[in-house]
Amino acid sequence: xxxxxxxxxxxxxxxxxxxxxxxxxxxxxxxxxxxxxxxxxxxxxxxxxxxxxxxxxxxxxxxxxxxxxxxxxxxxxxxxxxxxxxxxxxxxxxxxxxxxxxxxxxxxxxxxxxxxxxxxxxxxxxxxxxxxxxxxxxxxxxxxxxxxxxxxxxxxxxxxxxxxxxxxxxxxxxxxxxxxxxxxxxxxxxxxxxxxxxxxxxxxxxxxxxxxxxxxxxxxxxxxxxxxxxxxxxxxxxxxxxxxxxxxxxxxxxxxxxxxxxxxxxxxxxxxxxxxxxxxxxxxxxxxxxxxxxxxxxxxxxxx
Numbered sequence: 555x556x557x558x559x560x561x562x563x564x565x566x567x568x569x570x571x572x573x574x575x576x577x578x579x580x581x582x583x584x585x586x587x588x589x590x591x592x593x594x595x596x597x598x599x600x601x602x603x604x605x606x607x608x609x610x611x612x613x614x615x616x617x618x619x620x621x622x623x624x625x626x627x628x629x630x631x632x633x634x635x636x637x638x639x640x641x642x643x644x645x646x647x648x649x650x651x652x653x654x655x656x657x658x659x660x661x662x663x664x665x666x667x668x669x670x671x672x673x674x675x676x677x678x679x680x681x682x683x684x685x686x687x688x689x690x691x692x693x694x695x696x697x698x699x700x701x702x703x704x705x706x707x708x709x710x711x712x713x714x715x716x717x718x719x720x721x722x723x724x725x726x727x728x729x730x731x732x733x734x735x736x737x738x739x740x741x742x743x744x745x746x747x748x749x750x751x752x753x754x755x756x757x758x759x760x761x762x763x764x765x766x767x768x769x770x771x772x773x774x775x776x777x778x779x780x781x782x783x784x785x786x787x788x789x790x791x792x793x794x795x796x797x798x799x800x801x802x803x804x805x806x807x808x809x810x811x812x813x814x815x816x817x818x819x820x821x822x823x824x825x826x827x828x829x830x831x832x833x834x835x836x837x838x839x840x841x842x843x844x845x846x847x848x849x850x851x852x853x854x855x856x857x858x
Contacts, residue, residue: 557816557824560796563803566593570648571802572641572687573597574626574680575655577604580702580761583795584652586612588802589619593650598626598637598683600655628655628679629665631851638686648690650802653680653701653737662724669850670719672729677736678851684744685853688754692856697754700801701741703812704760705820707734708831713843718850736843738812738830743840745810747857755809758830759801761794762815762822789815789822797825 571588575581576597589595589612599605602625609621624641627633641648656676665674684699691697711731714720720729737758744756797813807813812830817823833839848854 558796558800558804558826559824560587560590560792560799563587563591563799564805566591566803568592568594569650570594570645571596571650571652572624572648573650573652573654574628574683575599577601577608579791580795580798581652581654582608582611583792584654584798584802585621586615587792587795587799588650589621590616591803594620594622596622596624596641596645598624598641598655600625600627626655626683627666628675628683629667629671631667631679631682634679634682635686638683641687642690645690647694648687649694649697651684651687651691651697651699652798652802653684653699654798655680656702656733658704658706658730659726661726662720664719668719670724670729672726672733673718673720673736676730676733677740678847680737681740681847682851682853685851685855689856691754692751693753695753698802698807699741699744699754699756700798701737701756701758702760702798703737703741703758703830704730704734705762705814706731707738707760707834711735711831712833713739713839715842715846718846735831735834738834739836739840739843740847741812742810742835743844746840747855748809751857755807757801757807757809757811757813759797759813759825760820760828761791761797762789762817762820763794793822800825 571593576585577599605623626637710728741758801813814820814828815823816826
């Protein structure tokens with residue numbers, strides 16, 4: 555079977571793609587590839603200066619690219635609501651919403667709304683953002699919500715409903731695992747709720763091991779030890795973005811699927827359909843997390 559690459563992205567002319575965390579790393583490479591294939595790309599970023607630089611780099615690479623910025627701070631529900639309202643005022647349709655932004659292994663801290671930073675940013679912020687924008691996706695045939703998870707959803711990962719915000723015994727690796735598991739639980743539950751509408755699908759992807767800024771929160775000593783050992787095994791951000799791009803654009807993708815690299819341990823390689831942990835498929839946990847997320851964010855989805 556042929557290896558799927560960015561050259562396999564179908565023409566994206568006329569499609570609007572909103573990508574969170576698109577100023578660097580995987581998000582930037584995803585945005586650049588979609589813009590190069592004709593999409594109108596919105597870089598939803600916290601730092602507008604870095605976002606402007608990213609937009610300029612994309613335009614230099616793909617003259618005529620249609621790239622705009624939207625300020626979005628996923629650690630603030632006020633910012634999430636403001637960004638969603640601004641986007642709805644400017645776009646009457648959204649074809650692709652790519653929930654890419656994330657933080658990993660951060661020291662114990664909270665979002666502006668008091669949520670544990672990794673759970674609040676990686677899951678709750680995207681849960682709210684997606685729900686607030688969904689009315690712009692639902693009327694669009696072939697629209698997709700793509701959420702970026704991680705192989706970290708298997709490492710010390712569970713949904714700690716008795717302490718979602720890690721107020722007791724914080725473990726940065728386990729908290730990241732919870733957040734990335736939540737990304738998959740969210741995707742599968744969202745797909746189940748979208749299915750009766752028949753227009754929009756929810757898909758997940760993971761980049762394997764990619765050299766990005768995501769590891770910047772490692773303790774300095776650990777980073778000095780681990781980085782030289784792991785870097786040779788990892789792939790660059792452009793390769794890491796391929797599973798997301800396939801999930802977003804391949805016409806053969808189905809709702810509820812999960813894409814990652816095809817190499818050993820899904821660390822690197824070309825994107826293929828992969829499996830996720832048994833916990834991620836627990837329907838009761840999916841539904842419970844959805845209900846809790848609605849309560850915490852105050853966002854309900856227009857899905858009946």
